[in-house]
Each structure stands twice: as C-alpha cells, then as structure tokens.
Amino acid sequence: xxxxxxxxxxxxxxxxxxxxxxxxxxxxxxxxxxxxxxxxxxxxxxxxxxxxxxxxxxxxxxxxxxxxxxxxxxxxxxxxxxxxxxxxxxxxxxxxxxxxxxxxxxxxxxxxxxxxxxxxxxxxxxxxxxxxxxxxxxxxxxxxxxxxxxxxxxxxxxxxxxxxxxxxxxxxxxxxxxxxxxxxxxxxxxxxxxxxxxxxxxxxxxxxxxxxxxxxxxxxxxxxxxxxxxxxxxxxxxxxxxxxxxxxxxxxxxxxxxxxxxxxxxxxxxxxxxxxxxxxxxxxxxxxxxxxxxxxxxxxxxx
Amino acid sequence: xxxxxxxxxxxxxxxxxxxxxxxxxxxxxxxxxxxxxxxxxxxxxxxxxxxxxxxxxxxxxxxxxxxxxxxxxxxxxxxxxxxxxxxxxxxxxxxxxxxxxxxxxxxxxxxxxxxxxxxxxxxxxxxxxxxxxxxxxxxxxxxxxxxxxxxxxxxxxxxxxxxxxxxxxxxxxxxxxxxxxxxxxxxxxxxxxxxxxxxxxxxxxxxxxxxxxxxxxxxxxxxxxxxxxxxxxxxxxxxxxxxxxxxxxxxxxxxxxxxxxxxxxxxxxxxxxxxxxxxxxxxxxxxxxxxxxxxxxxxxxxxxxxxxxxxxxxxxxxxxxxxxxxxxxxxxxxxxxxxxxxxxxxxxxxxxxxxxxxxxxxxxxxxxxxxxxxxxxxxxxxxxxxxxxxxxxxxxxxxxxxxxxxxxxxxxxxxxxxxxxxxxxxxxxxxxxxxxxxxxxxxxxxxxxxxxxxxxxxxxxxxxxxxxxxxxxxxxxxxxxxxxxxxxxxxxxxxxxxxxxxxxxxxxx
Numbered sequence: 001x002x003x004x005x006x007x008x009x010x011x012x013x014x015x016x017x018x019x020x021x022x023x024x025x026x027x028x029x030x031x032x033x034x035x036x037x038x039x040x041x042x043x044x045x046x047x048x049x050x051x052x053x054x055x056x057x058x059x060x061x062x063x064x065x066x067x068x069x070x071x072x073x074x075x076x077x078x079x080x081x082x083x084x085x086x087x088x089x090x091x092x093x094x095x096x097x098x099x100x101x102x103x104x105x106x107x108x109x110x111x112x113x114x115x116x117x118x119x120x121x122x123x124x125x126x127x128x129x130x131x132x133x134x135x136x137x138x139x140x141x142x143x144x145x146x147x148x149x150x151x152x153x154x155x156x157x158x159x160x161x162x163x164x165x166x167x168x169x170x171x172x173x174x175x176x177x178x179x180x181x182x183x184x185x186x187x188x189x190x191x192x193x194x195x196x197x198x199x200x201x202x203x204x205x206x207x208x209x210x211x212x213x214x215x216x217x218x219x220x221x222x223x224x225x226x227x228x229x230x231x232x233x234x235x236x237x238x239x240x241x242x243x244x245x246x247x248x249x250x251x252x253x254x255x256x257x258x259x260x261x262x263x264x265x266x267x268x269x270x271x272x273x274x275x276x277x278x279x280x281x282x283x284x285x286x287x288x289x290x291x292x293x294x295x296x297x298x299x300x301x302x303x
Numbered sequence: 304x305x306x307x308x309x310x311x312x313x314x315x316x317x318x319x320x321x322x323x324x325x326x327x328x329x330x331x332x333x334x335x336x337x338x339x340x341x342x343x344x345x346x347x348x349x350x351x352x353x354x355x356x357x358x359x360x361x362x363x364x365x366x367x368x369x370x371x372x373x374x375x376x377x378x379x380x381x382x383x384x385x386x387x388x389x390x391x392x393x394x395x396x397x398x399x400x401x402x403x404x405x406x407x408x409x410x411x412x413x414x415x416x417x418x419x420x421x422x423x424x425x426x427x428x429x430x431x432x433x434x435x436x437x438x439x440x441x442x443x444x445x446x447x448x449x450x451x452x453x454x455x456x457x458x459x460x461x462x463x464x465x466x467x468x469x470x471x472x473x474x475x476x477x478x479x480x481x482x483x484x485x486x487x488x489x490x491x492x493x494x495x496x497x498x499x500x501x502x503x504x505x506x507x508x509x510x511x512x513x514x515x516x517x518x519x520x521x522x523x524x525x526x527x528x529x530x531x532x533x534x535x536x537x538x539x540x541x542x543x544x545x546x547x548x549x550x551x552x553x554x555x556x557x558x559x560x561x562x563x564x565x566x567x568x569x570x571x572x573x574x575x576x577x578x579x580x581x582x583x584x585x586x587x588x589x590x591x592x593x594x595x596x597x598x599x600x601x602x603x604x605x606x607x608x609x610x611x612x613x614x615x616x617x618x619x620x621x622x623x624x625x626x627x628x629x630x631x632x633x634x635x636x637x638x639x640x641x642x643x644x645x646x647x648x649x650x651x652x653x654x655x656x657x658x659x660x661x662x663x664x665x666x667x668x669x670x671x672x673x674x675x676x677x678x679x680x681x682x683x684x685x686x687x688x689x690x691x692x693x694x695x696x697x698x699x700x701x702x703x704x705x706x707x708x709x710x711x712x713x714x715x716x717x718x719x720x721x722x723x724x725x726x727x728x729x730x731x732x733x734x735x736x737x738x739x740x741x742x743x744x745x746x747x748x749x750x751x752x753x754x755x756x757x758x759x760x761x762x763x764x765x766x767x768x769x770x771x772x773x774x775x776x777x778x779x780x781x782x783x784x785x786x787x788x789x790x791x792x793x794x795x796x797x798x799x800x801x802x803x804x805x806x807x808x809x810x811x812x
Contacts, residue, residue: 058679073460080696116747118665118694120328120488148461186772206792218671244751
C-alpha cells in the first residue's frame with residue numbers, strides 16, 4: 001500500500017467513525033488505543049501558568065520525570081527572533097518545564113537545540129539564555145550543540161531513513177521533554193512536536209525535506225519523548241518557520257501537553273484550521289503506530 | 304628602565320591577545336569596547352588610510368600624541384608597545400646571534416617598502432596593512448595560527464569523547480571551560496591558512512639571522528617611526544665620559560650603536576630597550592638633551608635619492624596599472640563584500656586587510672581573497688556563503704573595522720542593506736531536476752516576507768506527473784545574505800548562489 005492508498009484509507013476511516021479501519025492503517029503498537037491517550041490544554045495569558053496547568057492535567061511532572069533522572073528539554077530555539085515573533089518556544093514555557101522537572105527531583109536538566117541561525121544569537125535573542133541565567137541553577141545546563149557529539153543511530157523501523165546521526169545526549173538522557181512552538185512551515189505544513197525533533201539530528205538535515213512526513217515519523221521511532229508540550233501561546237500563521245512579521249503572529253494563550261506526539265500534533269493542526277490528515281508527518285506517525293490521529297478517540301483534559 | 308620596558312611589553316602583549324580573543328560575539332549585539340584599539344596607535348595604518356581614503360578618520364587621534372612623543376624620544380613604540388617586537392624578543396632571547404653590526408645588508412628594505420606603500424596610498428590603493436606588523440599579526444593569528452591550533456585541541460577532545468568512560472569524564476570540565484572561554488565557537492576555517500602560518504613562522508625564524516631581523520630590515524612601520532625619530536632630541540644618548548670600551552654594541556638588538564671616536568646611538572634605530580644602559584660600566588648612556596644621537600654620516604632617509612624616487616614611482620604607478628576591479632562593471636560577479644562596505648575603489652583605499660572582520664564574523668563566512676578581487680585586493684574580505692552566510696541581525700564586522708572600509712551599521716538598517724542577489728541554478732536545484740520537495744532555501748530566508756517564494760509545478764515522476772514546490776527569488780526583497788546558499792542541501796556547489804548584482808555600497812568616492 002502506498003501513501004496515497006493509505007491516506008485514502010485513513011480518510012475513509014475518519015469519515016466513517018466506528019466502522020472498519022483498514023488493517024494496515026491500524027496502529028501497530030503504542031498508546032493510541034481509544035480512551036487511553038489524554039491530551040491536556042490550558043489557556044492562560046501567562047505562558048508559565050498555562051504550562052504548569054497543562055501538565056497538572058496529566059498528573060503533574062512526577063508522572064514523567066523519575067527522581068534523579070537526566071532530563072533533556074528540547075525547545076525550538078532555531079531562529080534569531082524575539083519572543084513575540086513566535087519562531088521559537090516561549091522562554092516562560094521552557095522555564096515552567098524546567099522548574100517542574102526540578103521539583104520532580106530531576107538530577108540534571110539539559111536544554112539545547114541544533115539551531116538554524118547562529119546558536120549564540122538564537123539562545124540570547126529567543127530569551128532562553130536570559131531565562132536560564134536567571135534560574136541560576138547548577139542542575140540546569142543550556143548547552144551548545146557540538147558537531148563532534150553526534151552518534152549515528154540505526155532506525156530499524158525507518159521507511160525513508162535507515163540511520164542518522166543523533167545528538168548523543170538525546171540517547172543518554174533518561175527522559176526527553178519535547179517543547180515545540182506551533183508554526184507554519186512550507187514543506188512539512190506545520191512545525192509541531194515531531195518536526196521539533198529535527199533539532200536533535202546531525203548531518204545534512206536539508207535532505208529531510210523530500211518525503212519529510214515519513215522521515216519525521218521514522219525519526220520519532222528512535223527518539224521517544226516522554227512528554228510533548230506544545231507552546232501555542234502565540235502561533236506563526238505564515239512565513240514560517242522563521243517568521244519575523246508581527247502580522248503573521250496570532251496570540252492564542254494556549255499550551256497543550258500530551259505524551260502522544262501524533263495526537264498532540266493533530267490537535268496542533270486544528271489551531272491553524274488544518275485537518276490532521278493534511279499534515280504528512282501526522283499521517284505517517286499514525287500509520288506507524290506512534291499515536292492517535294483521531295482526536296475523537298483522545299481524552300481531552302483541561303480548559 | 305629595562306625591567307619597566309619588559310613589563311610594558313608583557314602588558315601590551317597580553318592586552319593585544321586579550322583584545323584578539325574578544326574579537327568575537329560575546330552575547331551582545333554590540334562589542335562593548337574597541338577591540339581594534341591597537342590600530343589607533345599605528346601611524347602606518349593611519350597614514351595609509353588617510354592618504355588613500357582622502358579623509359581624516361578621527362579614529363586615529365591618538366597618533367597626535369604618539370608621533371610627537373616619537374619625534375622627541377625615538378622609536379619607543381617598537382621597544383615598549385609593538386606586540387610583534389615583543390613576540391620577536393620572546394623568541395629571539397635565546398638566539399645566539401646578537402649581531403652587533405650596525406646597518407647590515409638588508410636594512411634598506413623596510414624603507415623601500417614604506418616608500419612603495421606611501422606611493423600606492425597616494426594613488427588610492429592602501430596596501431599598508433599587508434605588511435604593517437599589527438595588521439599582519441592579527442591576520443596571521445586569526446587565519447594561520449588559531450585554525451590549526453584549535454583543530455589540534457578539538458581532535459584531542461574528539462578522541463577522549465569517543466573513548467568515553469572515565470577519560471571523557473575527566474576531560475569534560477577542561478573541554479567545557481575551553482569551549483566557553485578560549486576556543487572559537489565553530490572550528491575556524493580559512494583559505495590560505497598555510498600561507499599565513501608560514502609567513503609568521505618565517506618572520507620568527509629570521510631571529511636566527513639577526514635579532515629583531517623584521518624590525519631592523521623589513522618593518523615599514525619601523526621605518527616610518529625611524530623617520531620621525533631621526534633626531535629625537537630626548538632620545539637615549541652616549542654622553543661625555545665614554546671610553547669606547549665597546550661593551551654596549553653586542554647588547555643592542557637593533558644594531559643601533561656604532562663607533563665614531565666614541566660610541567654613538569643612532570636614534571633612528573634605537574628602540575629604547577635600555578639593555579645598553581645596563582651594560583655600560585661608566586653609566587654614560589642617558590637621556591640628556593641634544594641631538595648627539597645623529598651620527599655625522601647619517602641622513603634622514605637611508606635610501607639614495609634614486610632608490611627613493613624609484614620606490615615611490617613604482618608605488619605610484621602600481622595602482623594605475625591594476626585598478627581594474629574597482630569599476631562596478633568589472634567586479635567579479637561572486638565578489639560579495641561585507642554589509643556596509645564602501646564603494647570598491649574607496650574600499651581598496653581604506654581596507655587594511657587586517658582580518659579583524661574575518662576574525663569576528665559569526666559564521667566564518669568572511670574569507671580572505673588572494674587574487675579574486677584582483678592583485679590589488681589581496682587579503683581583503685569577501686563573503687563566501689557556502690562557508691558561512693551573513694547573519695541577518697549581526698553587525699560585528701562593521702564594528703571592528705578600524706578604518707571605516709566597512710561602515711558600522713545600525714542593526715535595523717543593516718537588515719535592509721543588500722550585499723548581493725541570490726540566483727537559483729535550475730540545473731542543480733532539486734525540485735527542478737527531480738520530482739522531490741526541498742525548499743530549504745525558502746525555509747531559512749530571514750526576510751520576514753520571504754525573498755524566496757515558490758510555485759507549484761507539475762514535473763514528471765515515476766508514476767506520472769507530481770506537483771512540487773519550486774523556489775523563486777523575489778529580487779526586490781533579497782539582500783544577498785547567502786543563508787540560502789549555505790543551507791542548500793546539495794553536496795558541492797549550491798543550487799542558489801549570491802552574485803553582487805544590485806549590491807548597496809555605503810558612501811562613494
């Protein structure tokens with residue numbers, strides 16, 4: 001079955017809820033079975049509060065971060081843009097995540113991204129540097145990605161990529177918390193949680209764009225965040241992923257959290273008025289059993 | 304005094320290194336202090352840019368203090384301040400060859416070079432920085448010494464990281480500290496590194512021939528300061544009571560002491576190191592006033608009139624014979640100058656080729672030219688986008704340029720300055736040659752409204768037509784920053800390249 005057949009099948013399944021879903025499109029594994037996936041959404045003008053509440057609807061950070069664990073927090077810090085331009089994850093969202101990790105007893109919290117603009121500039125301009133400096137915690141490290149710290153990882157279930165260099169710390173960390181910002185992207189459609197994991201990829205990432213949906217899903221089979229937190233405090237509607245125009249930014253004051261990246265991305269798509277089955281990575285992730293595409297089968301929590 | 308001099312050399316030397324190390328992005332858009340401060344004290348660079356650029360940059364105001372002081376006391380700059388001189392003293396200290404010989408075989412070279420440089424500067428081609436010691440040092444360190452050194456250090460930590468375990472744990476703190484405070488953010492890559500390293504190695508190795516070989520024989524800045532200190536009424540002199548014991552000449556690293564019934568110090572060559580004063584058993588080497596420092600046979604310029612005129616003449620003719628690239632219609636198409644660069648002719652008249660901009664460039668994209676900008680443009684900066692693009696909100700190169708060859712731009716203004724225009728090569732670009740998506744160039748375009756847009760095109764795929772997005776440049780919006788050229792995922796040549804078409808140059812002649 002090729003992608004087109006699959007997508008038609010999926011659409012048919014979505015159009016006829018409760019009827020037979022094509023066998024091959026049925027999730028092979030994962031936490032996507034009906035009723036189990038909980039997706040929390042919190043609305044608050046303060047992104048910090050929104051984040052704390054969203055996670056609390058999932059049972060709090062304790063449910064994801066064991067005591068003494070090494071945590072990797074992966075926000076989007078890809079672009080040399082200011083907070084309000086919505087190209088990077090809001091530093092207050094990241095601060096909330098980091099503080100909750102510390103409260104849960106995390107040993108070390110490492111924050112990093114393999115950036116698109118110069119990392120020194122993006123860390124400063126995005127506000128992440130200032131936030132981390134203000135925390136002044138010895139357990140929190142804002143790390144620059146070093147090119148010699150990637151390890152080539154086999155992707156056994158990969159359909160489009162069979163191996164790729166992945167940042168070592170992503171492989172060593174006990175827990176990964178993925179903290180994307182929701183925004184427009186001309187090839188992937190939207191940049192959401194699965195796309196955000198590209199920041200842990202080494203090598204020539206530019207080649208990802210061909211058949212990007214499948215490649216992002218392949219990547220998600222080897223990098224499995226315990227929790228995905230979508231920053232939709234303000235979203236970039238056009239001219240993404242780097243943006244820069246305030247008229248392309250829409251303030252939503254929302255933060256969503258979910259262990260299931262597919263469900264979270266499916267929810268993220270609705271924020272843009274886009275159907276989840278139009279975003280290739282969501283479709284591919286669902287077909288690989290990485291999560292639930294149908295939000296009617298997801299338990300929504302929060303406001 | 305000798306101890307004070309050595310202290311001063313260390314102080315200025317370490318200050319020079321400190322400024323060099325801080326010639327980089329340190330977390331703020333504006334570099335808080337002038338990391339190019341040494342050039343303010345550099346009369347060769349100053350005269351070169353003032354003559355060449357036909358304007359008087361206020362930047363060089365400290366010369367109004369330095370030059371009169373040199374005229375009074377002599378070449379103390381060379382003995383007390385110049386980091387090149389200090390470095391040579393450091394390496395030459397153990398050199399057995401003290402060569403007390405006054406005026407050796409090659410001492411005229413530096414004046415010939417100086418005359419040539421003044422000639423070219425008069426005709427609006429400023430080549431002083433190619434041989435100016437401060438400019439040469441910064442350029443050699445940045446492009447010749449630092450890259451191999453850092454490659455060596457990082458390859459060591461690459462190994463410890465691969466080995467892992469306790470070795471990695473043991474070396475991590477040191478590596479972390481080095482990356483935070485010493486090493487460049489990325490491993491620096493520069494063209495012609497071997498040449499820049501070789502040049503500085505040769506200059507140091509010449510200490511084996513004579514102490515301070517460079518300063519005595521080759522340095523045009525030394526020659527210029529020598530002219531200013533020809534008489535030096537308050538310079539170091541041998542006063543009455545010298546019995547010509549000849550103990551001082553072997554101590555002189557400049558070969559400035561000669562015998563003329565008694566010992567005479569040639570003010571033009573003396574760099575006030577005070578070694579002779581320590582060696583003098585009678586204590587007759589002092590600063591007493593008068594012009595006894597001028598030997599009877601001395602002349603202001605060591606060159607013959609013919610040498611002088613020929614040197615100046617060649618210098619004056621040289622710019623007239625080259626000048627080809629300074630015409631806008633004759634610029635090599637891929638010669639992209641940094642944002643804020645003045646018009647090409649003025650650029651060649653001002654640029655010292657010191658390498659400050661290339662050192663500070665965030666992305667390592669500024670590279671030295673060899674002959675790409677014509678022989679007259681040697682070592683000037685050009686943006687090689689495939690190596691590193693021009694970061695949209697970065698203004699560092701203009702901030703560190705000592706002469707205004709690259710204007711210092713406001714961040715908001717800089718984002719609008721066009722250094723060139725991107726051109727897509729449809730014979731290479733993926734969605735034009737294959738039924739595949741790409742658009743990495745569009746994704747990275749920093750222009751808020753996107754200077755790269757795309758068209759939907761039906762191309763032949765394995766199972767019939769496929770619709771792909773093909774990029775297109777909006778020329779009116781493109782500023783030529785080159786991030787598209789840098790990030791193009793093709794191996795080898797990028798499918799999008801920056802040409803200097805439509806470039807904005809600050810000012811004009």
